Amino acid sequence: MAARPSWNGHLRLSLVACPVSLFPATTSAHDVRFHLINPETGNRIRTKTFDADGEEVERKDLVRGFEIEKDEYILLTDDEIKSVRLESTRSIDIERFVDAAEIDRIFWNDPYYLVPDGKAGVDAFVVIRTAMESAGKVALARVVMGTRERIVAIEPREVGMLLTTLRTHDEVRASDELFEDIPNRKADAGMIEIAERIIAQKQGSFEPSEFTDRYEEALRALIASKRDGDGGGTKSAPPREDNVIDLMEALRRSLEGSSDKPAKRVAAKAKPAAKAKPAPKKTPPKAPPKKAPPRKRAASR
Known part of the structure; x- marks a missing residue:
């Protein structure tokens, strides 16, 4: 089944534009998911919606509300929300180019693949991508995804592009309050x-295939064991609770224990x-030099 785009619109670099689509670069399809089940009947639990008076309502009949006072809301319909759509709802306008190193890693969020939407825009897409590749910069732009306008970073990736949403300044917590109690000493x-x-x-290269979710693997093993009738599955070892008193000794053991x-x-x-x-190099063996002379005299006789 072909993947469905998360967003369709146009990518613009000044007067050059082309139709593009966004596809999530990550997936949660392999995650272990659970449903709530009534153990007495084996039936899946269904969620129903009730208002504060206990009356059941249909979700399709509901509207969005913004609370201005306790239990007092401004109601907005979908059409009213659509009426304030920005230009970035249907276009990605590149505003500036920056060095990737200028963007603190804490601001990087979700990655998407940016690809041409149809054959008509391929030539313009290739022009924009090639020019960006030559510049060696990351493009900053804005796009509305869902109900939010996002700042995004765009960079060439193979024959396509990678678009990554960026967190805003208000979304990133300041570290001062959390770091202030850490002593600044040598x-x-x-x-x-x-x-x-x-x-x-412990130096090495980054191999994504070597890093797996061991907790999820344990869940899958437990599910498989119950499906096969084992009933219990395997129990993982409890987390270590090392009481490290001598830091220097712990460091030395860590160094010697590397395999x-x-x-x-x-x-x-x-x-x-x-x-x-250095110690083994500076301490030569003493016993062999004392025994060597007698062996030489015996050989001369």
């Missing part, structure tokens, strides 16, 4: 050096082994 240099070596041991061989090779390139473990 950590022990020796501990930092060990922590840096642990980081070097990632490829990571150790990376660490060896970052720091010579002589610097990592």
Whole structure:
């Protein structure tokens, strides 16, 4: 079944425009979903809508209301809401270009694939994408999705483009209140050096396929076991509750306990082994030199 676009309209760069469609770049189709079931009957629970007086109402008959006082609302119909639609409801007008590094990662939100809508706009789409690729910048624009106007960042991706909605300044909480109690002091240099070596041991590349939702996998295993009649499934180990008292000792154990061989090779390139473990290099064995002379005299006779 072909994917359905989330939005249709036009992409505009000054006087150049082309029809485009937006498709979500992520999916929740593989998520484990549950329904509420009455265990006595096995029937699924159905939700009904009631007003404050207990009268059942149909959802199709309801309108939207904005509360201005306690239990006092301004009512708006769908037609009234549509009457204030902005131009960005049906178009994505590129307003400026910025470096991607200028956009703090906390503002990035949901990604969408931006593709031409029909063959008629392909040439204009390719022109805009190629020009953006040459500029090496991220385009900022606005688009109405649902009932909200969103700031979006657009960037070339392969032969298409990637559009990512951005959070507004009001949507991002300030960190001052949460960070103010964290002491601003220097950590022990020796501990930092060990922590840096642990980081070097664990260096690697990002492989998305290696990261899975282990909780969801456990849920699927539980469901499968009950379906097959096992009844219980497998029980995961409880979370660790380490009581770390000696931070330096914990760091040393972490460094010694690493078993990632490829990571150790990376660490060896970052720091010579002589610097990592100086003690064995400086302490030569004493027993062999004392026994060597007698063996040589015996050979000469």
